[in-house]
Amino acid sequence: MSERLVVIGGCAAGMSTASKARRVNPDLEIVVYERTGFVSYGECGLPYYVSGLVDDHNQLVARTPAQFAGRGIEVHLHHEVTEIVPENRRLRVTNLEDGGSWYEDYDRLVVATGGRPVLLPGFSFPPAPPKPGLSKVEGLGGMGGGVFVLRALEDGIAVREFIQRERPGHAVIVGAGYIGLEMAESFHVLGLETTVIGRPPQVLKLFDPDMAKLVQEELERKGIRLSLGDEVKALEGDAQGRVRRVISSKGAFEADLVLLALGVRPNVALAKEAGVALGETGAIATDPQMRTNLPGVFAAGDCAEAYHLITGHGAYIPLGTTANKQGRVAGTNAGGGHAEFSGIVGTAITKVFDLYAALTGLSEKEALALGYAVESTTIKASSRAHYYPGGGPMHVKLVVEESSGRLLGGQIVGGEGAGPRIDVLATALHQEMTVEELSELDLAYVPPMSPVWDPLLVAANVALK
Amino acid sequence: MSERLVVIGGCAAGMSTASKARRVNPDLEIVVYERTGFVSYGECGLPYYVSGLVDDHNQLVARTPAQFAGRGIEVHLHHEVTEIVPENRRLRVTNLEDGGSWYEDYDRLVVATGGRPVLLPGFSFPPAPPKPGLSKVEGLGGMGGGVFVLRALEDGIAVREFIQRERPGHAVIVGAGYIGLEMAESFHVLGLETTVIGRPPQVLKLFDPDMAKLVQEELERKGIRLSLGDEVKALEGDAQGRVRRVISSKGAFEADLVLLALGVRPNVALAKEAGVALGETGAIATDPQMRTNLPGVFAAGDCAEAYHLITGHGAYIPLGTTANKQGRVAGTNAGGGHAEFSGIVGTAITKVFDLYAALTGLSEKEALALGYAVESTTIKASSRAHYYPGGGPMHVKLVVEESSGRLLGGQIVGGEGAGPRIDVLATALHQEMTVEELSELDLAYVPPMSPVWDPLLVAANVALK
Numbered sequence: 011m012s013e014r015l016v017v018i019g020g021c022a023a024g025m026s027t028a029s030k031a032r033r034v035n036p037d038l039e040i041v042v043y044e045r046t047g048f049v050s051y052g053e054c055g056l057p058y059y060v061s062g063l064v065d066d067h068n069q070l071v072a073r074t075p076a077q078f079a080g081r082g083i084e085v086h087l088h089h090e091v092t093e094i095v096p097e098n099r100r101l102r103v104t105n106l107e108d109g110g111s112w113y114e115d116y117d118r119l120v121v122a123t124g125g126r127p128v129l130l131p132g133f134s135f136p137p138a139p140p141k142p143g144l145s146k147v148e149g150l151g152g153m154g155g156g157v158f159v160l161r162a163l164e165d166g167i168a169v170r171e172f173i174q175r176e177r178p179g180h181a182v183i184v185g186a187g188y189i190g191l192e193m194a195e196s197f198h199v200l201g202l203e204t205t206v207i208g209r210p211p212q213v214l215k216l217f218d219p220d221m222a223k224l225v226q227e228e229l230e231r232k233g234i235r236l237s238l239g240d241e242v243k244a245l246e247g248d249a250q251g252r253v254r255r256v257i258s259s260k261g262a263f264e265a266d267l268v269l270l271a272l273g274v275r276p277n278v279a280l281a282k283e284a285g286v287a288l289g290e291t292g293a294i295a296t297d298p299q300m301r302t303n304l305p306g307v308f309a310a311g312d313c314a315e316a317y318h319l320i321t322g323h324g325a326y327i328p329l330g331t332t333a334n335k336q337g338r339v340a341g342t343n344a345g346g347g348h349a350e351f352s353g354i355v356g357t358a359i360t361k362v363f364d365l366y367a368a369l370t371g372l373s374e375k376e377a378l379a380l381g382y383a384v385e386s387t388t389i390k391a392s393s394r395a396h397y398y399p400g401g402g403p404m405h406v407k408l409v410v411e412e413s414s415g416r417l418l419g420g421q422i423v424g425g426e427g428a429g430p431r432i433d434v435l436a437t438a439l440h441q442e443m444t445v446e447e448l449s450e451l452d453l454a455y456v457p458p459m460s461p462v463w464d465p466l467l468v469a470a471n472v473a474l475k
Numbered sequence: 476m477s478e479r480l481v482v483i484g485g486c487a488a489g490m491s492t493a494s495k496a497r498r499v500n501p502d503l504e505i506v507v508y509e510r511t512g513f514v515s516y517g518e519c520g521l522p523y524y525v526s527g528l529v530d531d532h533n534q535l536v537a538r539t540p541a542q543f544a545g546r547g548i549e550v551h552l553h554h555e556v557t558e559i560v561p562e563n564r565r566l567r568v569t570n571l572e573d574g575g576s577w578y579e580d581y582d583r584l585v586v587a588t589g590g591r592p593v594l595l596p597g598f599s600f601p602p603a604p605p606k607p608g609l610s611k612v613e614g615l616g617g618m619g620g621g622v623f624v625l626r627a628l629e630d631g632i633a634v635r636e637f638i639q640r641e642r643p644g645h646a647v648i649v650g651a652g653y654i655g656l657e658m659a660e661s662f663h664v665l666g667l668e669t670t671v672i673g674r675p676p677q678v679l680k681l682f683d684p685d686m687a688k689l690v691q692e693e694l695e696r697k698g699i700r701l702s703l704g705d706e707v708k709a710l711e712g713d714a715q716g717r718v719r720r721v722i723s724s725k726g727a728f729e730a731d732l733v734l735l736a737l738g739v740r741p742n743v744a745l746a747k748e749a750g751v752a753l754g755e756t757g758a759i760a761t762d763p764q765m766r767t768n769l770p771g772v773f774a775a776g777d778c779a780e781a782y783h784l785i786t787g788h789g790a791y792i793p794l795g796t797t798a799n800k801q802g803r804v805a806g807t808n809a810g811g812g813h814a815e816f817s818g819i820v821g822t823a824i825t826k827v828f829d830l831y832a833a834l835t836g837l838s839e840k841e842a843l844a845l846g847y848a849v850e851s852t853t854i855k856a857s858s859r860a861h862y863y864p865g866g867g868p869m870h871v872k873l874v875v876e877e878s879s880g881r882l883l884g885g886q887i888v889g890g891e892g893a894g895p896r897i898d899v900l901a902t903a904l905h906q907e908m909t910v911e912e913l914s915e916l917d918l919a920y921v922p923p924m925s926p927v928w929d930p931l932l933v934a935a936n937v938a939l940k
Contacts (some may be wrong), residue, residue: 052860052862054860054921055860058922063864064864179835259812329920330920330927331919331927334916334928353917357919359921366918366924395519397529398529399529427895429924430919431898432919433895433899434898434899436919437903437906437916440912441902441908446903451794451898452820452899453796453898454823454824454833454897454901455794455795455824456826459824459894462517463520
């Protein structure tokens with residue numbers, strides 16, 4: 011009799027797990043339960059779907075349940091796993107469409123329950139289970155219409171439908187992280203007057219303030235209103251339960267659309283209840299094979315920690331790249347193969363209008379908070395040879411351990427070419443390179459792509475002084 | 476009394492040397508002799524000057540002799556060093572403008588005489604010394620007008636002036652390397668019917684044929700005629716000594732403009748004559764401090780070898796990036812400081828119309844020729860998330876040592892983003908990374924920049940199978 015793998019959650023980590031387990035083990039029975047109406051979609055593409063740059067939400071879907079079925083992977087949409095009984099290797103499944111509920115067995119289990127959006131006090135998640143065909147998130151937290159999060163594909167569909175139907179004029183985004191800023195661009199593209207309210211005194215709080223400032227300037231140049239170091243106190247609605255104003259410590263902002271973009275926390279209630287151990291970060295702790303403390307139970311993606319290669323501790327940096335890698339490893343091991351996930355260095359990037367802002371490793375403030383003695387270097391270079399038209403500034407910051415000269419982190423803000431360049435720094439971090447070794451790299455040069463001294467080499471040379 | 480540093484050659488390596496020596500040693504007397512009428516210009520920008528994308532040739536100049544004078548660096552244009560007498564630390568200088576010639580002393584000497592273009596049999600280089608104000612290269616090799624090389628800034632000026640004045644309709648480029656292909660684009664932009672004749676059966680002979688083919692297809696799509704595996708037999712001129720046809724083994728090509736783009740050889744006659752030792756490649760051998768075998772004599776740039784970190788041998792891969800790095804090291808040491816040049820991995824890139832073609836390390840054929848047992852992997856990925864508009868194919872080839880799994884080289888052909896990505900592979904080569912380590916890299920992802928699995932990771936994962 012073939013073994014049975016159950017995967018809870020059908021986004022990046024869950025479907026990578028299922029796909030990899032299938033490749034590793036053709037005999038395994040593989041079942042995926044997904045709470046929402048979609049699996050295997052590009053969550054990071056939601057801002058571009060809302061803006062209309064991506065026409066159809068189906069374009070975001072990499073593979074449909076039918077396509078997975080063709081590979082022998084059984085996908086159940088609108089099904090929620092509500093209980094894990096590890097001692098019996100059983101779990102309880104609820105069909106959200108008809109309310110039916112039953113126990114069933116697993117041999118291997120992969121928890122890929124993802125993250126849940128952080129909300130304002132008084133809001134609850136998940137909202138009432140979506141009914142089939144009903145994708146609009148209404149009445150979230152009892153606040154009334156016009157208040158959204160952007161997490162699942164259905165959230166994106168709901169925001170876009172709302173904008174098309176209600177033609178809101180003023181959007182307020184609460185939160186100035188990646189999703190907040192990407193959505194500010196989307197709303198702006200759609201003609202909404204857009205305000206971003208953020209609690210920290212800067213946007214993109216993982217970046218150092220000097221680098222974040224460049225992004226703030228870009229947002230302001232494009233007409234986004236920023237209210238930073240500010241805190242939302244209340245959302246005011248009208249008689250119809252539609253949001254009308256956001257009241258913050260600094261003032262009141264007209265709003266007929268509010269997006270809560272306050273980040274995510276690991277969605278671990280189910281696993282925790284079953285006795286799955288969490289790490290310091292509050293996400294599920296795993297070993298390099300993505301095994302949890304419970305036999306036969308793995309975890310992957312935004313519900314799990316990742317080992318941070320710089321700090322040597324578990325980190326919670328929920329990103330699709332990591333989810334996919336962890337899913338592959340969990341799937342390999344759950345399928346009976348062997349794989350390990352070595353860890354992350356915390357690489358991330360966002361595009362905000364014409365700027366990319368990318369980081370890897372530790373920021374200066376993070377390094378200092380962790381007790382490192384660091385030297386930081388920030389340079390401004392050109393993205394192309396000085397004579398080649400169309401270039402723009404590229405800002406590079408390197409954070410270097412004083413005693414050893416080892417690179418601890420890097421940040422890049424600039425136009426084209428800023429993105430893949432962070433990958434060179436990420437590679438340097440994986441390899442524990444010093445800034446001197448960085449300065450010696452034989453990097454490519456052609457005038458449309460860089461000055462003869464690549465911005466990374468300029469930064470390394472300045473850091474060496 | 477201050478010491479005296481003489482630098483022979485004022486292009487990338489020479490002027491980097493002079494600038495760095497000045498920063499290291501404020502007391503040094505620094506003199507640069509340059510045969511042509513320009514120093515410190517972006518040679519790699521010449522194709523864009525010829526095409527008109529760069530308006531004025533002065534834009535290519537990073538710093539003028541007057542600016543160098545302001546830093547206490549004496550630059551003499553149209554001066555050629557014709558003899559080095561190492562036992563007396565003397566050299567003979569000829570003023571090419573008035574023919575005057577004299578001996579003078581040096582304490583330290585840096586040979587930065589660059590490369591000389593490879594020509595067809597019967598042609599000679601350098602042509603008659605340019606007269607001041609006369610920038611047109613006429614009568615090269617006795618062939619008559621319309622035949623050019625593209626090496627010095629004056630060559631670029633000559634080609635552009637010729638095109639503006641003579642309005643040629645048909646260009647033939649002999650040589651299908653970087654300069655040949657970049658100039659094919661330039662000529663095409665200017666409306667010339669352009670043919671590229673190459674001796675090897677592929678363009679870009681440093682690349683593997685499968686990758687070069689992608690570039691060939693791009694050239695043909697854009698209307699460039701390619702005659703590969705072909706050899707030029709003669710250039711036919713008219714009664715006025717103007718070129719009219721190129722006769723090759725495969726046929727005859729109408730031509731009122733011919734560009735010889737056959738690559739460069741190290742320009743070492745002067746140094747060799749003085750007893751400077753050459754390496755196996757025929758370029759000047761140096762130690763990591765860029766010292767030659769002669770006391771007080773350094774070499775840098777396109778006249779010198781570079782240590783190849785993969786092969787462990789001296790290599791001749793003349794590029795501006797290496798010239799600049801070697802110049803910095805030579806200048807530091809010649810100025811009394813200490814620096815070392817660790818070596819290269821052979822990274823290079825070219826832009827041909829809408830494609831970048833980049834390579835680093837060993838190609839498959841090169842690795843095989845060197846006796847490595849290798850596994851090669853070639854993948855085609857998308858440059859952006861599948862749903863994000865404007866993406867294009869990106870082809871990645873990895874060459875991996877079979878026994879160790881170590882990456883030996885990589886090639887990338889694609890649109891935006893292909894360039895900086897080769898730098899990740901270059902970094903991996905510097906660090907002797909395995910393809911497994913490559914597959915674990917925490918690379919950045921945002922839909923406008925890459926799929927969630929970066930093309931490099933896709934290639935690494937496929938290579939691991």
